[in-house]
Amino acid sequence: MQHEDGRKLEESHANLRNVLDQAGDSLFVVDPKTGGYVDVNERACSSLQYTRVELLALDTTTVGVTATASDYADFAKELAPGQTITRIGAQIRKDGSHLPVEVRISVAEILGETRILVVARDITDRLKSEKILLQSEERYRELFEQSPIPTIEVDWSEVKCALDEMQSAKGDVKIVEWLTDHDVLRQLHMKIVRRGMSDSLLILYGVQTKKAFKKVLEA
Incomplete structure (x- = not known):
């Protein structure tokens, strides 16, 4: 046994x-x-x-x-x-x-x-891919910021969410009607997320930093 x-x-x-x-x-x-x-x-x-x-x-x-x-x-x-x-x-x-x-x-x-x-x-290959992606993003950011064309990178997702909330609260109201409402436009303007801007854009507005540029937009 x-x-x-x-x-x-x-x-x-x-x-x-x-x-x-x-x-x-x-x-x-x-x-x-x-x-x-x-x-x-x-x-x-x-x-x-x-x-x-x-x-x-x-x-x-x-x-x-x-x-x-x-x-x-x-x-x-x-x-x-x-x-x-x-x-x-x-x-x-x-x-x-x-x-x-x-x-x-x-x-x-x-x-x-x-x-x-x-x-x-x-995870050797994964780390290599992440490193290549990071280098690519850094290179893109460098080229973006040094672009001779005044350029700004924005994220509209929060604006879309705000519009959806307004649509839900006010019912069947056409968006074009909101475009004549300065208070609504200001609210939407504040929802725009500015992720990056070129140096040439700062020069165009006569400021030296991104923080100063944002203050210009919010004024």
Whole structure:
């Protein structure tokens, strides 16, 4: 009977290993009592440049997972089923290089034991895209502000909301009728959000700062 139970346990471990190894992200199964690894998948090994045996022998903090051994014990007590903690950090590969990751931490019952499941996703490409986008936005802002044509960038969303509120309050009144009402026009004018303006526009109005230009418009 014990032999049969042992065989079933080995099969369960093998099935779990297959499931872990098919995942696209790095997976780490942690024992909350010791803070050590119980299992890792192939993606985790290849990403961090370790063999499975080497990785399982390491302390969890060695590879830079964003939690300590005591943290895992707290997770087991505090995290409800289905609840996940997400953190951004970096793992340390065997060669000492850093791998930026988004880490999701949850509690799971695995083979009858409470375990901490750590899912680490490589965000190298995402960070590169965000950096490129930021550089593009900075370049756009630079070109916008240096434009020789007096230009202003405005956001009309609050004006639209104000118009919708007026329409709802006053009923079926044509917008063109409001355009002859100076009080309404002033209210709408104050709703315009001015997000940016070119230096040439400031020169045109004879002011040196954006704050001074806004005061001119509000006068």
